[in-house]
Each structure stands twice: as structure tokens, then as C-alpha cells.
Amino acid sequence: MTAVATIWRLAAAAAAPALPAWLALRAARGKEFPARLGERRGRSTLPRPPGPLLWIHAASVGETQSILPVLPRLRDGSPDLAVLLTTATVTAARLIPARLGFAADPARSGIFPGAPWLIHQFAPLDVPAWIARFLDHWRPDAAAFVESELWPNLLAAVAARRIPAALINARLSPRSAARWRRAGSLATHLLGTFSIILPQSAADAARLAGLGAPPLAPAGNLKFAAPPLPVDEAERARLAAVLGSAPVWVAASTHPGEEERVLEAHALARQALPDLRLILAPRHPERGAGVAGLAHRLGFPATRRSAGEGPVGSVWVLDTLGELGLAYRLGLGAFVGGSLVAKGGQNPLEPARLGRPVALGPHTEHFAEIAAGLVSAGAASRVHTPGALADWVVRLVRDPAWREAAGKAGAAFAAPHQGVLDRTVQALLRLIPRETKG
Known part of the structure; x- marks a missing residue:
């Protein structure tokens, strides 16, 4: 010893x-x-x-x-x-x-x-x-x-x-x-x-x-x-009907100090896309009430999944466990958290495997090889500021050809090994x- x-x-x-x-x-x-x-x-x-x-x-x-x-x-x-x-x-x-x-x-x-x-x-x-x-x-x-x-x-x-x-x-x-x-x-x-x-x-x-x-x-x-994240298909269809034709993006596995930047990006993107919806899933679901409170203070009356509330407003806080597969399938693309703050990032393969374009902040040390591979493949984009994230969201909604190409590139990269x-x-x-x- x-x-x-x-x-x-x-x-x-x-x-x-x-x-x-x-x-x-x-x-x-x-x-x-x-x-x-x-x-x-x-x-x-x-x-x-x-x-x-x-x-x-x-x-x-x-x-x-x-x-x-x-x-x-x-x-x-x-x-x-x-x-x-x-x-x-x-x-x-x-x-x-x-x-x-x-x-x-x-x-x-x-x-x-x-x-x-x-x-x-x-x-x-x-x-x-x-x-x-x-x-x-x-x-x-x-x-x-x-x-x-x-x-x-x-x-x-x-x-x-x-x-x-x-x-x-x-x-x-x-x-x-x-x-x-x-x-x-x-x-x-x-x-x-x-x-x-x-x-x-x-x-x-x-x-x-x-x-x-x-x-x-x-x-x-x-x-x-890993296999694709699971989903209750009946619940996905029900929530998709609630959301209707509104464009939806996802901010997943976010950390303290990151939600403020995500919500700022959402506010900026809504200037171009007034009916834009955000599914915000904190990394630790027990923080859901605090995240919803933050959204309220920043001008977004948020609803919470754990309280039995649906995605009826601009921000829906997904503060439950094991439902990211649901969130990613409801959204057009996903920002993966722990990357705009110095947490080393969370797993970007999960949305990529489902054919969703990915946005990542600069801090992806825990998934450095995966993040670099997704960016090189054209499946993921680096964003360093709320403004850059807002620009990515607007492109996600307005450029379906790019969105489809990025999604296909991500799915190909993340094909099970x-x-x-x-x-x-x-x-x-x-x-x-x-x-x-x-």
C-alpha cells in the first residue's frame, strides 16, 4: 500500500x-x-x-x-x-x-x-x-x-x-x-x-x-x-396532439446556471418563432420546481410533468426520470446540457441515435470523442452563447433540409457497435x- x-x-x-x-x-x-x-x-x-x-x-x-x-x-x-x-x-x-x-x-x-x-x-x-x-x-x-x-x-x-x-x-x-x-x-x-x-x-x-x-x-x-431510448408510443402520440403544429425543441440534462442561458436563447428564438415551444429536462429531476420557478421569473409560465401538467405553454419542464426518449421524439432537435457550464457534458448520442440534430456547448470533456465525431459528421453544432443557441434553434425550425441531413448523419454515427x-x-x-x- x-x-x-x-x-x-x-x-x-x-x-x-x-x-x-x-x-x-x-x-x-x-x-x-x-x-x-x-x-x-x-x-x-x-x-x-x-x-x-x-x-x-x-x-x-x-x-x-x-x-x-x-x-x-x-x-x-x-x-x-x-x-x-x-x-x-x-x-x-x-x-x-x-x-x-x-x-x-x-x-x-x-x-x-x-x-x-x-x-x-x-x-x-x-x-x-x-x-x-x-x-x-x-x-x-x-x-x-x-x-x-x-x-x-x-x-x-x-x-x-x-x-x-x-x-x-x-x-x-x-x-x-x-x-x-x-x-x-x-x-x-x-x-x-x-x-x-x-x-x-x-x-x-x-x-x-x-x-x-x-x-x-x-x-x-x-x-x-446502447439501444435507442425507450418511449411509451401512446403517450408520445397523445402529447404530440397536445402540441399540435407548434415547433418544439429540447434542452436536456441541464445543470444549474445553464437553464438561464437556455431560457435566454428560447426568448431570442421566439422573436422569430412566436409559437416556439421548449421541453426543458433538468439533469436532476428533483430540481424541477426550481427550474419552473426560474422560467416564471424570466417571463415563461412553465408547466411541470411531475405535477401532471401537460405541454400547454411555452416551456414544459420534464422533471421525471427515464423520459428523455419521449422528449427527443417530440422535439425537432436537442441541446444537450452540462456543456454550456463546465460540467463536462452529457451524452449526445441519445438524441443523435433518434435522428435528432444536436447542439453542444464548449464543455464536452466527458464525451470528447463522441462530441467531436458528431460535429465532424455534421450531426452536431457547437454553440457558445445564448445567441448562438437561439440561431441554431431558428435554423432547426426553418431549414428542414439541413435538419433532415443532420439527423441522418447523427443516426448513422450512433448506429450500435x-x-x-x-x-x-x-x-x-x-x-x-x-x-x-x-
């Missing part, structure tokens, strides 16, 4: 007595489920299923979305396999039943009726005793971490128990790589935990190798292999030892 890892371990243990109060505060703010706080301390009321168990950790919504298409393929390849899927956020927990079509209440339980092979738990915080409790209970036969989850105590415990581990869809931004380099040999030590690393891109592979990662598998991004999915599934199945704990 490196000196930095030792310091981290001691600091985490020292902080442990104060963390339950911090978790309770998060629960009061809606960032944790009160009934499931024990899981963050490694406790569970659910039994370990018999047979081989693969533990997959996907921190938040983006990581969870990328891994969900893998789950049924794992079952196809190993019908007796159970999967323990952990996340760190409640939004990711809500996404799982919404995307997989399970009737479940994630606020109360991680069980999915009709899918006994899949269990969701919240990941324990990086406290040695809590991680030990988690691993003692679940006894996973193998572990996989999605994108960039490098928690020192967690990975040290996995290595100490000789649990085969993989880092899949691995991503490392230039900023993160620079931070890890300042930590000395810690990154090399942590990356050495993994017997398999599947990088998202050649650039990610180079950065990981520069930190001393073991030999890397061929690059490939699971986000390319089945090989990425196959390689990921095969790599994970190879991790499972022939003799399992059961």
Missing part, C-alpha cells in the same frame, strides 16, 4: 463516526433513500443469491445507462449468474426499473419482481469497516467497475480478497489524469487491481497506460452499443471462476 493510500485509509476510518449524520442530511435533501441508508454502511437485509454472483458498480446515471444493455446478455451467456448492481445515487437507482421495465419501488428495496437474478444495492462509502461488511455479506465471485471508479479502500479490499476485477468502459479525462499523476504511484497501485481494463477510446487508453495500467483491451465505448457489447460481455464472463462460492 502506498503512503497516499495509507493516509486515505486512516482518514476514512477517522471520518466514519461523522458520516451517518452526513448521510441523514443527504436523505433529508432527497439525495439518499431513508429506508436504505444502511446500505451506504455496508448493511443489507437481502440474502446473497445462490450460485455465481457478479458485482457491477455503476456510480451514477450515465454509468448505469451504459451498463444496462449488458445485463440481459450476461444472463444469456450464463443462465445461472446473478448480478449485484450497485450505484451511488438515487437517480441511478430509479433509472434501473424504469429502463428495464420492472415494477419496483427503489426507495424501499433493491429487489425486482420477475427478475430474481438482479439485485440493486447502494455502494458502501469508502470506509474500510463498511466495505468489509459489504463484501462479507455478498461474497462476489467477480467485480466490475464502470468508467472511472477508483476508490482506494474499496479496491484494496477487492485485491486483498483476490476477487477478480475489471474496469469496463474505462474513462479518464485529461484533468483526472493530471490529478492522479500528482498522487504519485497511487494510480498505478489502484489500476493494478484490475485483471481486465476495457477503455472507452484510444485517448483514454493512452492516459491509463501513462498512469501504469496493465495491458489494455481494444478500445470501445458501451454508449455506442455490437462488437463493443460482445467484448464487454465476454470479458465479464471470463472473470467468473469455474468454482464459485454459492
Whole structure:
């Protein structure tokens, strides 16, 4: 163990007595489920299923979305396999039943009726005793971490128990790589935990190798292999009838400080298009009331999906989970958020896969290769100001030939890369030892 890892371990243990109060505060703010706080301390009321168990950790919504298409393929390849899927956020927990079509209440339980092979738990915080409790209970036969989850105590415990581990869809931004380099040999030590690393891109592979990662598998991004976002077709038709012939654009996965710019762009575009409608979907649905209040203050009486209100005004706040597929199909094109503010951007492939032109701000570090590819293909446009975004919206409505060409280019670029999915599934199945704990 490196000196930095030792310091981290001691600091985490020292902080442990104060963390339950911090978790309770998060629960009061809606960032944790009160009934499931024990899981963050490694406790569970659910039994370990018999047979081989693969533990997959996907921190938040983006990581969870990328891994969900893998789950049924794992079952196809190993019908007796159970999967323990952990996340760190409640939004990711809500996404799982919404995307997989399970009737479940994630606020109360991680069980999915009709899918006994899949269990969701919240990941324990990086406290040695809590991680030990988690691993003692679940006894996973193998572990996989999605994108960039490098928690020192967690990975040290996995290595100490000789649990085969993989880092899949691995991503490392230039900023993160620079931070890890300042930590000395810690990154090399942590990356050495993994017997398999599947990088998202050649650039990610180079950065990981520069930190001393073991030999890397061929690059490939699971986000390319994701199916189109789902939609309730009857609901789409109903809402399309409500909207009528009014032109609609979408601002998706927006962050604080970004909605103001989106609404400014909407106001500017409406000077040329008075009947223009905006579907505004904040990244975190619990912010819906605040976003609607902001729209009201800026002169747009907004309605909210979560309040049962339809798109009857100029701005409709889509503050529900798992309905971006609905929004993108109702709109002519989409601005993808987290990009006009320095958040690294959200996934632009989702609207592109549905044939919708895309607008992106300058901050797309988390999806740099995808964003660059979409721009190069003519499927996405860079916008740096509300005025530029307004110009893009006006063109979206008034230039149907360009809109169709951009949409087709995006759909072609985002066509599923089945090989990425196959390689990921095969790599994970190879991790499972022939003799399992059961």
C-alpha cells in the first residue's frame, strides 16, 4: 500500500463516526433513500443469491445507462449468474426499473419482481469497516467497475480478497489524469487491481497506460452499443396532439446556471418563432420546481410533468426520470446540457441515435470523442452563447433540409457497435471462476 493510500485509509476510518449524520442530511435533501441508508454502511437485509454472483458498480446515471444493455446478455451467456448492481445515487437507482421495465419501488428495496437474478444495492462509502461488511455479506465471485471508479479502500479490499476485477468502459479525462499523476504511484497501485481494463477510446487508453495500467483491451465505448431510448408510443402520440403544429425543441440534462442561458436563447428564438415551444429536462429531476420557478421569473409560465401538467405553454419542464426518449421524439432537435457550464457534458448520442440534430456547448470533456465525431459528421453544432443557441434553434425550425441531413448523419454515427457489447460481455464472463462460492 502506498503512503497516499495509507493516509486515505486512516482518514476514512477517522471520518466514519461523522458520516451517518452526513448521510441523514443527504436523505433529508432527497439525495439518499431513508429506508436504505444502511446500505451506504455496508448493511443489507437481502440474502446473497445462490450460485455465481457478479458485482457491477455503476456510480451514477450515465454509468448505469451504459451498463444496462449488458445485463440481459450476461444472463444469456450464463443462465445461472446473478448480478449485484450497485450505484451511488438515487437517480441511478430509479433509472434501473424504469429502463428495464420492472415494477419496483427503489426507495424501499433493491429487489425486482420477475427478475430474481438482479439485485440493486447502494455502494458502501469508502470506509474500510463498511466495505468489509459489504463484501462479507455478498461474497462476489467477480467485480466490475464502470468508467472511472477508483476508490482506494474499496479496491484494496477487492485485491486483498483476490476477487477478480475489471474496469469496463474505462474513462479518464485529461484533468483526472493530471490529478492522479500528482498522487504519485497511487494510480498505478489502484489500476493494478484490475485483471481486465476495457477503455472507452484510444485517448483514454493512452492516459491509463501513462498512469501504469496493465495491458489494455481494444478500445470501445458501451454508449455506442446502447439501444435507442425507450418511449411509451401512446403517450408520445397523445402529447404530440397536445402540441399540435407548434415547433418544439429540447434542452436536456441541464445543470444549474445553464437553464438561464437556455431560457435566454428560447426568448431570442421566439422573436422569430412566436409559437416556439421548449421541453426543458433538468439533469436532476428533483430540481424541477426550481427550474419552473426560474422560467416564471424570466417571463415563461412553465408547466411541470411531475405535477401532471401537460405541454400547454411555452416551456414544459420534464422533471421525471427515464423520459428523455419521449422528449427527443417530440422535439425537432436537442441541446444537450452540462456543456454550456463546465460540467463536462452529457451524452449526445441519445438524441443523435433518434435522428435528432444536436447542439453542444464548449464543455464536452466527458464525451470528447463522441462530441467531436458528431460535429465532424455534421450531426452536431457547437454553440457558445445564448445567441448562438437561439440561431441554431431558428435554423432547426426553418431549414428542414439541413435538419433532415443532420439527423441522418447523427443516426448513422450512433448506429450500435455490437462488437463493443460482445467484448464487454465476454470479458465479464471470463472473470467468473469455474468454482464459485454459492
